[in-house]
Amino acid sequence: MPVPILIKNARCVSSQGIVQQDVLLVDGKISKTGQIDARQADQIIDASHLYLLPGALDPQVHFRDPGLTWKEDLRTGSMAAAAGGVTSFFDMPNTKPSTITIEAMQDRKQNASEKCVVNYNFFIGATSENIDVLNNVKNVAGIKIFMGSSTGDLLVSDPRELEEIFANGSRLIAVHAEDDDIINAAKEIYKNSTDFNDHQFVRPPEAALKATTLAVELSIKYQRRLHILHLTTQDEVRYLEIQKSKAPISAEVCPQHILLSAPFIYEKLGAYAQMNPPIRDMQHGEALWQGLVDGVIDCIATDHAPHTHEEKANPFGKAPAGMPGVETSLPLMLDRANRGMCKLEDVVKWMCEKPVELYKVKNKGHILEGYDADLVLVDMQQQKTIENGKLFTKVNWSPYDGWKTTGWPVTTIVNGHIVFQDGGIDEGVKGQEILIA
Numbered sequence: 001m002p003v004p005i006l007i008k009n010a011r012c013v014s015s016q017g018i019v020q021q022d023v024l025l026v027d028g029k030i031s032k033t034g035q036i037d038a039r040q041a042d043q044i045i046d047a048s049h050l051y052l053l054p055g056a057l058d059p060q061v062h063f064r065d066p067g068l069t070w071k072e073d074l075r076t077g078s079m080a081a082a083a084g085g086v087t088s089f090f091d092m093p094n095t096k097p098s099t100i101t102i103e104a105m106q107d108r109k110q111n112a113s114e115k116c117v118v119n120y121n122f123f124i125g126a127t128s129e130n131i132d133v134l135n136n137v138k139n140v141a142g143i144k145i146f147m148g149s150s151t152g153d154l155l156v157s158d159p160r161e162l163e164e165i166f167a168n169g170s171r172l173i174a175v176h177a178e179d180d181d182i183i184n185a186a187k188e189i190y191k192n193s194t195d196f197n198d199h200q201f202v203r204p205p206e207a208a209l210k211a212t213t214l215a216v217e218l219s220i221k222y223q224r225r226l227h228i229l230h231l232t233t234q235d236e237v238r239y240l241e242i243q244k245s246k247a248p249i250s251a252e253v254c255p256q257h258i259l260l261s262a263p264f265i266y267e268k269l270g271a272y273a274q275m276n277p278p279i280r281d282m283q284h285g286e287a288l289w290q291g292l293v294d295g296v297i298d299c300i301a302t303d304h305a306p307h308t309h310e311e312k313a314n315p316f317g318k319a320p321a322g323m324p325g326v327e328t329s330l331p332l333m334l335d336r337a338n339r340g341m342c343k344l345e346d347v348v349k350w351m352c353e354k355p356v357e358l359y360k361v362k363n364k365g366h367i368l369e370g371y372d373a374d375l376v377l378v379d380m381q382q383q384k385t386i387e388n389g390k391l392f393t394k395v396n397w398s399p400y401d402g403w404k405t406t407g408w409p410v411t412t413i414v415n416g417h418i419v420f421q422d423g424g425i426d427e428g429v430k431g432q433e434i435l436i437a
């Protein structure tokens, strides 16, 4: 059991506003808020110059464990999360073997319980043959469907097979929405290209819109809970604005699709800028930000998908797609709040409250009595430069290398234990399986 911790005078942030108060943590829970006598705690943190946020939940990461652990593993990925103020994550099924059976899911959870310094849960991957598993596996974030091929071999692109999954069961379905036929036709056109900027044309906006449209139509037909992962186009935002209310549909965006844009980022970073769905031009990025501000897009995820320098050194067409992000997403959003582009309250809504609400996570996402003591103290004045070689992610690079941002997590608390402080991780802290209602 953790020792009782009293956080004194913190500016506690929720989507509804900011309240300066004390917060007492006992036995891994928030036991009291308000004005609290210091004698009730064994450890006191003076937070009068800091903001206290609920720990962020990153609802889409690839921590590569098992099978691809030279890129990342549950230990390093969760350490990167802790350093970034992310106290909970949902990990994707494109591991080796893929997470598509009840046994594979049990193995991942067992592995996570030994290695993770933050809280965890996983998506079960859909294939054309595992519908029983999708509906019977216990306590998972949801079902992940790759409608277009990406890293790994998970793919369900046949509309009839997709319809069968939507028609049977009630668990949340999260889709990687890109149309595989459009991608394959475009790949043929660009097969001799050596220009990384063509990545955005190999996976064009039409591919994203077509797959999103199909998923939304199926969700409406069966009133099935649908979450659209990493939205990348203006077209999808416009489409969702009209369609979203017809069924229980939500959507997310990644910081990189807002903050990075083509063609500049491909000229600067080459393969390191490649991810699926791709970074597109600025017009799309601006529409995504507006979609988030307007509430058409509900939350932020990172799609943290590390690949090594050696892998990224391959030529266009051979280099894998994906970039790290779990360690930098909250700082990048805090920087945006500091620049007046949004409020701190919005950041908490998009990164803490909404993911918890959408995925029906129990007892997290708010600084309220009885909730889990997953918290992050943030110094909104602290300036730091994101630097390759100084990160916790195993690949140790970031597409934001060299970016100087203001507003950083200084202390991260998981289940009442301080896991990240003064730049270091306490590896003795262990995360827990996240419970889904």
Ligand code: DOR
Pocket: 062, 094, 150, 151, 176, 274, 275, 276, 277, 303, 305, 306, 321, 322, 323
């Ligand atoms: O760019 C991507 N990389 N997108 C995905 O959907 C998968 C991910 C990965 O696992 O590398």
